[in-house]
Amino acid sequence: MAMMDISTEGEHIVHPIDSRYKVEEMNRIWEEENQLQKMLDVEAALSLAISEMKPELVSPDDARVIKENATITKVKLSRTKQIESEIHHDVMAVVKALAEQSGEAGGKIHLGATSADITETAKAMLVNESIDLILEDSKKLLEALVKRTEETKDWVCIDRTHGQHAVPTTYGFKIAGYLDQVGVIIERLEGDKKYAVGKIAGAVGTANSYTELGLDAIVLEREVLKSLGVQANAHSRQLPPRDNFLFIMSDLTIYANILDKIAGDLWNLCRTEIGEVTEATSSKQVGSSTMPHKKNPFRLERVMGMSAILRGDLVTEFELNFSHARDLKQSAPYRYRYPEFFITLDYMIRMMTNLITFMKIDKQKAYDNVFFTKGSVMAERVMTELAESGMDRQAAHERVKQLAWKAMSENKMLVDFLLNDAEIAKYLSEDKLRELMNPETYLGIASLKTQMIIDKYKR
Structure with missing residues (x-):
């Protein structure tokens, strides 16, 4: 799988989904x-x-x-x-x-038909085709995430809360979280096709014209929609309720938000001072027109930016209730939004698949970063062991906190301060303290949970 290139086809292009962010198969649908x-x-x-x-x-x-x-x-x-x-x-x-x-x-x-019998049913067919393509491409993303999760299952690294170093984990455990998020939204989308409803029910949904022709309108709608692979809503007026498509669009936006989360985390890990992740680059790539050294994570930034477009589009969709049986308020936004939704999201999925497949994770740098705070990320473990050994838990928390802050302030290893503390020495030996400072033995159920997620999604 090669890295994605920008399409150079076409002339007089106005919208970027027709060129820069074009997805050939999805564009053909719309x-x-x-x-x-x-x-x-x-x-x-x-x-x-x-x-x-x-x-x-x-x-x-x-x-x-x-x-x-x-x-x-x-x-x-x-x-x-x-x-x-x-x-x-x-x-x-x-x-x-x-x-x-x-x-x-x-x-x-x-x-016997009204226009909406045709347009709404055709729209449902287009949405079904689009969901099928989204699901097809999502399985490739799932496979890429499974592969990277397996590869990094036991790679020790630091996790972060509030942007600060927290406690040790593994890269596999972190990526497994992304894997499960994508897996869950795929399951939701597989069920969303039932909301892509059509209708063959005449001007206001009561099928007056069809019954006047002596047709069984219930059977007619069922047979027409069945032949087209579309479901009927239990109740439609001239248009089916907008709720159905809002369910679909909401899930598509949630999907975009998941990709935004993944991209945001990886982007942060690409920062020079962290340096654990690098986007794949080509020898001809340019990062800046004035700073020759730059290798910018522009693909991750593109995914993050595009997710904001879909969140905005969803807000527009919520503004489009029609009056009574129908009006045309939703017509123009539909023509804008539906192609934009599906093409943009499919582009994001394909881009993320490429990013996950080709990104470089520096195993050694990730491990070295665990010690950036001079062992202070093991403070929780020391505090817990002190409490188990008989020290008041709150007193242990306060004492270890003060020593950890001092270690970081003076740029010295926490273990040295722990070994020289008389109160802590009452509860823990030197050998025990040194043992507690090993991050490789303080990973909880990371390996177990990671394997559970791998087993859930590996084909």
């Missing part, structure tokens, strides 16, 4: 031609279902002709746009363009 194809698929499925339920309305031959012509090789995007420029209605432009290609059968297209 291209206008594929969106048109999905609308044509719904129109064809509706005609076919009606022909099977009541052939006197739409004959099997008419349904066949409609299906044969319901393809972007026959119904050109340019033609639908030309018609729309004249009538100012996108769905009727599709209906008219399809009818032009279908001869007499064209008079049977869109029978």
Whole structure:
């Protein structure tokens, strides 16, 4: 797997998801031609279902002709746009363009339907395709995280709370946490496709037009949506409730937030004075136009920045309740936000997969950093052992704290202060104190928990 390059294809590009942050497969899903194809698929499925339920309305031959012509090789995007420029209605432009290609059968297209029957169902199909691609790419990220977790399972390092050194842990344990976060959100997304709902229920959801035609509207909706791989909501008006897509978008944003967390942690570990992690670099890479020495973690920063875009997009989605059965407040934001959501997140997932795969973790530097505070990170262990040996726990806490702060202040090893403290000597021998200062034997259940996470996700 090579490091990701910036796309140089295309001219007159405006939005960066069409060039710099382009994901070929996801972009294809949201291209206008594929969106048109999905609308044509719904129109064809509706005609076919009606022909099977009541052939006197739409004959099997008419349904066949409609299906044969319901393809972007026959119904050109340019033609639908030309018609729309004249009538100012996108769905009727599709209906008219399809009818032009279908001869007499064209008079049977869109029978009983309202625009939202077509657009909402097509949207659900696009979302399902997008979730499938997100899940496919997520499995590659999961595999990369499993591999790095296994590799670093027993690499001793320091963990940090409030940005300060805390107690020893392992790199494997830290990465296992990221692995589990990604695994959990994948499980949620696998269940989210049930929220990508379509509808075939007419102008306000009561299917008046379909029942007037003598059709069993419940069966019609079920059969059309089943043929397209889409579920129906229990209740829809002209539009299904926005809640369904908010569930999906919320989980996508949570996913982006997880990637932001991982990137933020790794970015911090790339800092010069920490130096435990380095982004993979090429020999031609430039970090600064004026500082030749720079190796900036720009990919991690890109992931962090893109996560903020999706959090902002989610806020917009929460502002889009429609009035009564529907209005068009959500239409323009949908056209902006849905491609942006899925393309941006998929780019982030692929970028993070590359980062995890190729990043360099300096095992020795990570171990050396454990001793940066002169052994003070073992203070908890000493305090606990003192309490177990009979010293008042609060007194032990205060005494060890004072000695640890003194060790860091004077840039001397904590063990030397411990060995020269008369009160501590009453409870712990020199051999015991030296034994307690070994970080490799103070890792708790890090190895056990790490292996449990590996076993959970390793394929």
